[in-house]
Amino acid sequence: MTEPTTEDPSTGAARASDLDPGEGMPDEGRSAPAAVGTPATSEELGADRLNEHGSEDGDSAAGHPPRGRRRRRILQLAGVIVVVAAVIGGFWGWSVAAENRYESAASSLQSQLTTQVSASHAFDARLADVRSLAKRIHSVVDSPAFAAETLAEAAALRQSLTAMDALATAAASTPPSSAELDALATPPAGYRPPWQLTTDSEQLEARSLSSQQQASDLVTAAKNTADAEGSLNTAEAGFFTAAATEADQLIASNTLSNRSLQVALIRLTEQARNPSMSMSHDGAFLASMSDAESQVRASQATHQSELDDPAWAVRREIENYARSLSNGVALEFIWSPEVSGLGANWLSGTTQSFDTDGGYAIINLNYTVETAWYDGRDARALVAHEVGHSQVYRCAPLFNSPEIKGQQEVWATAWSISQGFDIPGSGIEAYGRPSNAQIAVAAQCR
Numbered sequence: 001m002t003e004p005t006t007e008d009p010s011t012g013a014a015r016a017s018d019l020d021p022g023e024g025m026p027d028e029g030r031s032a033p034a035a036v037g038t039p040a041t042s043e044e045l046g047a048d049r050l051n052e053h054g055s056e057d058g059d060s061a062a063g064h065p066p067r068g069r070r071r072r073r074i075l076q077l078a079g080v081i082v083v084v085a086a087v088i089g090g091f092w093g094w095s096v097a098a099e100n101r102y103e104s105a106a107s108s109l110q111s112q113l114t115t116q117v118s119a120s121h122a123f124d125a126r127l128a129d130v131r132s133l134a135k136r137i138h139s140v141v142d143s144p145a146f147a148a149e150t151l152a153e154a155a156a157l158r159q160s161l162t163a164m165d166a167l168a169t170a171a172a173s174t175p176p177s178s179a180e181l182d183a184l185a186t187p188p189a190g191y192r193p194p195w196q197l198t199t200d201s202e203q204l205e206a207r208s209l210s211s212q213q214q215a216s217d218l219v220t221a222a223k224n225t226a227d228a229e230g231s232l233n234t235a236e237a238g239f240f241t242a243a244a245t246e247a248d249q250l251i252a253s254n255t256l257s258n259r260s261l262q263v264a265l266i267r268l269t270e271q272a273r274n275p276s277m278s279m280s281h282d283g284a285f286l287a288s289m290s291d292a293e294s295q296v297r298a299s300q301a302t303h304q305s306e307l308d309d310p311a312w313a314v315r316r317e318i319e320n321y322a323r324s325l326s327n328g329v330a331l332e333f334i335w336s337p338e339v340s341g342l343g344a345n346w347l348s349g350t351t352q353s354f355d356t357d358g359g360y361a362i363i364n365l366n367y368t369v370e371t372a373w374y375d376g377r378d379a380r381a382l383v384a385h386e387v388g389h390s391q392v393y394r395c396a397p398l399f400n401s402p403e404i405k406g407q408q409e410v411w412a413t414a415w416s417i418s419q420g421f422d423i424p425g426s427g428i429e430a431y432g433r434p435s436n437a438q439i440a441v442a443a444q445c446r
Contacts, residue, residue: 098194105204120175139283244269257299330360351389361390378425388415395445418443
C-alpha cells in the first residue's frame with residue numbers, strides 16, 4: 001500500500017486520496033494521463049483544443065463554420081449592404097437634385113422669357129413711334145419751305161433728324177414664341193434619368209442667360225431710341241416756336257397788310273407753339289405758314305403802292321377817315337364795282353365784324369362811295385354806318401341793351417346819327433330812323 005499523497009500546488013498533480021480505488025495505477029490497455037503530475041504547456045493545451053484541420057474542437061464537432069469566419073462574413077455582407085445603400089441613396093439624391101435644378105431652370109427661363117417679351121414689345125412700340133415721328137419731320141425738312149429757312153433752329157432740327165434716322169431703320173425685335181413658353185409650362189412626361197435632367201438644365205440655363213442678354217439689349221435700345229425721340233421732339237418744338245416768333249415779327253412790321261391775313265397767320269403761329277398740336281407740325285403745315293407769310297407781305301406791298309399812288313388818294317382818305325372813327329378796331333377795306341348788287345349812282349357797303357384778336361372788321365365799299373366822296377355828306381354818313389357795325393363787339397352791353405336788342409341795322413344807323421349824320425346816308429333811307437332813345441344808347445359807344 002502506498003501512502004496517500006496531496007497535490008503539490010506547484011505541479012497541479014492529483015492527490016492519491018482523490019483518486020477512485022484502483023486508479024492509483026493505470027489499467028492495462030488504458031493510456032495513462034500524459035505527464036501526470038507534470039504541468040501542461042500552453043502549446044500542449046492549444047493542441048488539445050484544435051482538431052487535425054486546425055478548427056476549434058467545439059465548432060468542428062457540431063459541423064458549423066468557425067465563429068471568426070462567420071463574423072467576417074457578416075461584416076462583409078454588412079459592408080456590401082452599406083455600399084449598395086450608399087449608391088442607391090446617392091443616385092436618389094442625384095435624381096432629386098437634378099429634378100429640382102431642372103424645375104428651377106425651367107421656371108427661371110419662363111419668367112425671363114416673359115420679361116424678354118415685355119422688353120420686345122416696349123422696344124417695338126418705341127420703334128413705331130420714332131418711325132412715325134421721323135416720317136413727319138422728314139416731310140418738314142424735305143419741303144421747299146424748309147430749304148429756304150435760315151433759322152439756327154432749322155439746322156438743329158436737321159441734325160437731330162439725321163441722328164434719329166440711324167435708329168428708325170433698326171429691325172423690329174423677335175420675341176420668344178408662345179410655343180416655347182407653352183413647352184416650359186408643360187414639362188415632358190415620364191421618367192428622365194438625372195444625367196439627362198442635368199443636360200437639359202444646362203441648356204435651359206444657357207437659354208436663360210441668352211434671353212437676359214437679349215432683354216438687356218432691347219431695354220438699352222429702347223432707351224437710346226427714346227432719348228433720340230426726345231431730342232427730336234425738342235428740336236421740332238424749338239424750330240416751330242422760332243418760326244412763330246419770326247411770323248410775329250413779320251406781322252408787326254407789315255402794319256398796312258390786311259388784318260384778315262394777319263389773323264390767319266396768327267392762328268398758325270398759335271398752332272406752331274402748341275405742344276398738343278405737334279402731330280400737325282408737318283410739311284403741309286410749314287407750307288401753310290410760309291404761304292400765310294407771303295400773303296401778308298403781298299398785302300403790305302399792295303397797300304404801300306396804293307398809298308404812294310396819287311390815283312388812290314381818295315380811297316386812302318376814305319379809309320383813314322373810317323379808322324379815325326373806329327376807336328382802335330382794326331379795319332380792312334375791299335373796293336368793288338358793286339356791293340349787294342348796287343353799283344353806279346348807289347352808295348352801298350357791307351361790314352363783317354370779328355371779336356377775336358382785339359376785334360377787327362372787313363368793310364366792303366362800292367366805287368360810288370369814292371366818286372361821290374366830295375359830293376355831299378351822304379358818302380361819309382354811309383362810311384360811319386359801316387364803322388358802326390364794327391363796334392358791336394367793343395360795345396356789346398350797349399348793343400344788347402333793351403333799347404337796341406342786338407339789331408344790327410338799328411344799331412349802325414343810330415351810331416352813324418350819333419356821329420352827326422342825321423341824314424339819309426346814315427341808313428335812315430334804307431332802314432328808317434331809330435328812336436331818340438336808341439340813338440342815345442348808341443352815342444355812349446365811344
